[in-house]
Every structure is written in structure tokens, then in C-alpha cells.
Amino acid sequence: MDQCIDDESIFDDAFNSNIKFEKCNGTEVKVNGKNIPEAIKTFTLIEDIPEILLRNIKKKKFTRPTPIQKYSIPIILSGRDLMATAQTGSGKTIAFVIPIIQKLIMDPVTLVKDRNHCEPQVIIIVPTRELAVQMKITISRLTRNTGIFSFACYGGIKVSYQKDQILRGCHILVATIGRLKSFVQHGVITFSSVRIFVLNEVDRMLYDDMKSEIDCILNHFSMPPVMNRQTIMMSATLPEKTRHLAQFYLKKDYLLLTVGIVSSTSMNIKQTFYMVNKFEKRNMLTEILKKDSAGTIVFVKRKWVVDYLVTYLNKNNIPSVPLHSNHLQHHRKIALNNFHDKKTNVLVATDLASRGLDFKCVNHVINFDMPPKIEEYVQRIGRKGKPATQAISTSFFDPNEDYSLVVPLIKTLALANQEIPDWLVKLRQDAKCNDANNVLDQFVGLDIRHVNNSNDDCEEW
Numbered sequence: 088m089d090q091c092i093d094d095e096s097i098f099d100d101a102f103n104s105n106i107k108f109e110k111c112n113g114t115e116v117k118v119n120g121k122n123i124p125e126a127i128k129t130f131t132l133i134e135d136i137p138e139i140l141l142r143n144i145k146k147k148k149f150t151r152p153t154p155i156q157k158y159s160i161p162i163i164l165s166g167r168d169l170m171a172t173a174q175t176g177s178g179k180t181i182a183f184v185i186p187i188i189q190k191l192i193m194d195p196v197t198l199v200k201d202r203n204h205c206e207p208q209v210i211i212i213v214p215t216r217e218l219a220v221q222m223k224i225t226i227s228r229l230t231r232n233t234g235i236f237s238f239a240c241y242g243g244i245k246v247s248y249q250k251d252q253i254l255r256g257c258h259i260l261v262a263t264i265g266r267l268k269s270f271v272q273h274g275v276i277t278f279s280s281v282r283i284f285v286l287n288e289v290d291r292m293l294y295d296d297m298k299s300e301i302d303c304i305l306n307h308f309s310m311p312p313v314m315n316r317q318t319i320m321m322s323a324t325l326p327e328k329t330r331h332l333a334q335f336y337l338k339k340d341y342l343l344l345t346v347g348i349v350s351s352t353s354m355n356i357k358q359t360f361y362m363v364n365k366f367e368k369r370n371m372l373t374e375i376l377k378k379d380s381a382g383t384i385v386f387v388k389r390k391w392v393v394d395y396l397v398t399y400l401n402k403n404n405i406p407s408v409p410l411h412s413n414h415l416q417h418h419r420k421i422a423l424n425n426f427h428d429k430k431t432n433v434l435v436a437t438d439l440a441s442r443g444l445d446f447k448c449v450n451h452v453i454n455f456d457m458p459p460k461i462e463e464y465v466q467r468i469g470r471k472g473k474p475a476t477q478a479i480s481t482s483f484f485d486p487n488e489d490y491s492l493v494v495p496l497i498k499t500l501a502l503a504n505q506e507i508p509d510w511l512v513k514l515r516q517d518a519k520c521n522d523a524n525n526v527l528d529q530f531v532g533l534d535i536r537h538v539n540n541s542n543d544d545c546e547e548w
């Protein structure tokens with residue numbers, strides 16, 4: 088349960104406080120569906136917004152809503168289910184957190200809890216512990232003095248501590264799927280009071296290895312059916328497979344909101360590629376970091392490579408810290424804090440750090456290893472390139488390992504008006520892929536319902 092804190096510093100360090108989001112407002116926005124609520128132009132024009140919430144928004148130094156916020160806030164306030172996508176750093180978290188808090192304030196429901204269990208009214212599931220912590224901080228700032236209590240449960244923290252906190256009662260529960268399942272299995276959490284269910288980074292949550300876990304939660308006997316709850320799905324990347332799967336978790340009249348081009352990168356990021364083999368990567372990385380290493384995230388595929396590179400870089404007087412899932416939560420927190428506070432120059436990480444985390448200190452993202460999917464590439468380099476800021480990404484491309492990314496990378500670079508290396512074009516020609524359209528469909532903001540010719544009638548899932 089949140090503590091009532093008088094220190095105004097809890098509103099400090101908002102990642103976007105120095106970013107001019109107004110420059111994002113020329114971005115094309117599409118909303119698919121019927122009876123679309125009118126977008127807002129300012130936070131003050133949100134219908135019936137409580138004064139306390141508006142004060143907290145101002146303390147967070149949000150000036151004008153971003154495109155995703157302009158459209159998502161009224162949609163969620165209207166009670167409609169929503170699937171939405173916008174580029175990394177576009178304010179997606181705020182886009183659903185503000186209307187959720189407003190709905191809880193304006194339509195209060197008694198919190199159900201006793202000495203054995205609690206029934207949260209909002210469930211927000213995220214893919215990583217770090218993202219859970221970050222989101223909980225954002226929610227705490229916006230719910231200050233509202234009487235709305237929130238909590239984050241995730242692995243790496245004592246179960247007994249988290250259980251005690253949950254049993255005090257929480258309206259909004261942010262959770263990773265593993266720890267949430269554990270509390271559900273032991274009866275500590277039930278879903279009978281759930282009003283709103285959120286899947287953040289939905290494309291990651293509906294991967295094959297996590298989809299069954301999500302289904303386990305949504306099929307729980309206490310979870311209200313889809314017609315009796317509001318469901319929200321957000322991500323910066325929304326491939327066709329995810330759009331197909333997600334529609335089965337939403338009411339049939341859900342709205343699909345796309346800001347910009349689906350699964351595209353920011354034009355504020357200068358994307359540079361080098362064709363190298365695996366034996367050349369280390370020397371090239373060292374050469375780049377020797378010139379300027381401040382505020383750099385280095386992404387790699389394997390955990391042992393993270394630890395190896397950190398040791399190697401530190402020996403070469405390039406201050407670095409590691410981040411991957413084999414580390415204790417305490418050590419992960421220390422690594423992030425040291426990087427965030429600029430006590431170390433380089434964060435070497437797996438894709439644990441690729442989604443949702445806001446690093447205002449990042450100047451450079453380096454893909455030491457390319458990810459297996461284009462969506463992860465988009466997510467990685469989006470750790471920088473917040474709106475109205477300039478950033479750099481550098482990627483080491485090994486043709487023997489990364490050949491499957493040739494076509495989607497060319498498309499991604501073209502959409503972002505980036506220079507496409509001649510050698511990448513040649514690899515594309517050599518691939519002899521006569522029809523790339525199927526590969527590139529994932530970038531189209533397509534409403535799957537139109538493809539399937541499904542009707543608009545609501546039915547219970």
C-alpha cells in the first residue's frame with residue numbers, strides 16, 4: 088500500500104520533463120472501429136477530471152498530451168476495450184494510467200480484502216520486474232492523495248513481504264506473470280473485483296512461452312468474463328500474429344489505435360550498421376566506446392556474454408555494469424541505479440532491458456548481437472530516441488547469424504528515412520526473395536477484423 092508522502096521530490100525525475108512532446112503532434116493517427124470518442128487537446132479538457140489528479144499531472148510536468156494520450160484517454164474513459172500501438176517513448180503508460188485512475192476516483196467501489204486474500208480492481212501485467220517497478224512509481228506519483236492504493240508484485244523479492252503488502256489492500260496491482268500466478272494459486276489474490284485488465288507490451292506477453300500463462304490467469308474461475316471487464320492492450324510493436332491473437336481477449340467492438348507506422352522506429356534515431364563477424368565484434372565495440380562511452384546500452388543475446396563483456400570493458404577502463412535475469416534482484420536494481428545516476432558509463436544487457444524502461448541518460452544503443460526478430464530491434468533502439476531528442480544506434484550485423492533480418496531491416500530503415508547500407512541491399516538481392524510483401528505485412532496498421540470479415544456484434548469470450 089502506498090504511503091502518504093509530503094516530499095514533492097517524488098515527482099522529480101520524470102523522464103519526459105525535458106522533452107517537448109508537442110513536436111510529436113504531427114504524427115498520423117488512425118482509429119479503427121465504430122462510435123469513436125472525440126480526442127482531447129489538453130489534460131484540462133478531460134471530461135470530469137478530478138482536481139487532485141490534474142494537480143498530480145501538472146506536478147509530473149506533463150504539459151500537453153501526446154497523440155497516443157489524446158486518443159487513448161477518452162477511449163478508456165468511455166469504457167471501450169482498446170488495442171493500441173505507438174513508438175517507444177511516446178507516453179503509452181500515461182495514456183492508460185491516467186484514465187484508469189480517474190475511473191477509480193469517479194466511480195469508487197469498496198475494496199474487497201480480508202486477512203487471507205485481496206481482490207484488486209485493476210490488473211496490469213508486464214513482462215519484466217524492472218518495468219513493474221517503473222510503472223508502480225509512475226502510478227504512485229499520479230495517485231498521491233487520491234485514496235487509490237497500488238502495489239507491484241514480481242520475483243526476486245520475499246514472498247512474505249509482498250503478501251503482507253497485498254493483504255493491506257490495493258486497487259491497482261502491477262505484476263509479472265510468474266509471481267502473480269503464485270499468489271493466485273495460494274488464494275492470496277482473486278479476480279472477482281477486476282474492472283480493468285491491462286496487458287502491457289502485449290506482443291511480448293502473447294509470445295508462445297507466455298501466452299499459456301496469460302490464458303491461465305484469464306481462465307481463472309474468479310476472473311470476470313470479457314463482457315464484464317474492460318481490457319486494454321499496449322505495445323510499441325504489434326506484428327500481425329499478435330493482432331490475430333489479441334482480438335480473442337477483447338470485446339468484438341474494441342477500438343484499434345495506431346499512432347504512426349506500426350512497429351516503426353523514431354526518425355530521431357540515427358541508425359548505423361556494420362557488417363562484422365562474431366570474431367570482430369569485441370574489437371569494434373571497444374573502438375567505439377573508447378571514443379565516447381557515456382550513456383551507452385549494449386545489447387547481447389546471451390547472459391554469459393553480458394558478464395564476459397562487462398569484465399572485459401572494465402579491464403579496458405570503460406566503466407560497465409551487467410543486467411540479465413540470472414542476477415539477484417538486488418544486484419539488478421543496483422546496476423540500473425548506477426547507470427541511471429551516471430555512476431557508470433555502460434549498461435550491458437540482454438533483452439531484459441529492451442522493453443518499456445525509460446533511460447533519460449541514454450545517448451547510444453549498440454546491438455552487439457542482433458535480436459532474432461525485428462520487433463525486438465525496434466524496442467531496443469527505442470530505449471533512446473524519445474520525442475524531440477536526437478540519439479544514435481549502432482548495430483553489428485553478422486550475415487551468418489542475422490540473415491533473416493535483411494528484409495525487415497531494409498523496410499524499417501526506409502520507413503524512418505535512414506540510409507540503407509549498400510551491402511544490406513546486396514544481401515537482399517542475393518536472398519532472391521521474389522515476394523517480400525508477406526514479410527512486411529507486420530508493419531501495416533491493419534485491423535484484423537476487416538481481414539476476417541468478422542461482424543461487430545459483441546459476444547462473450
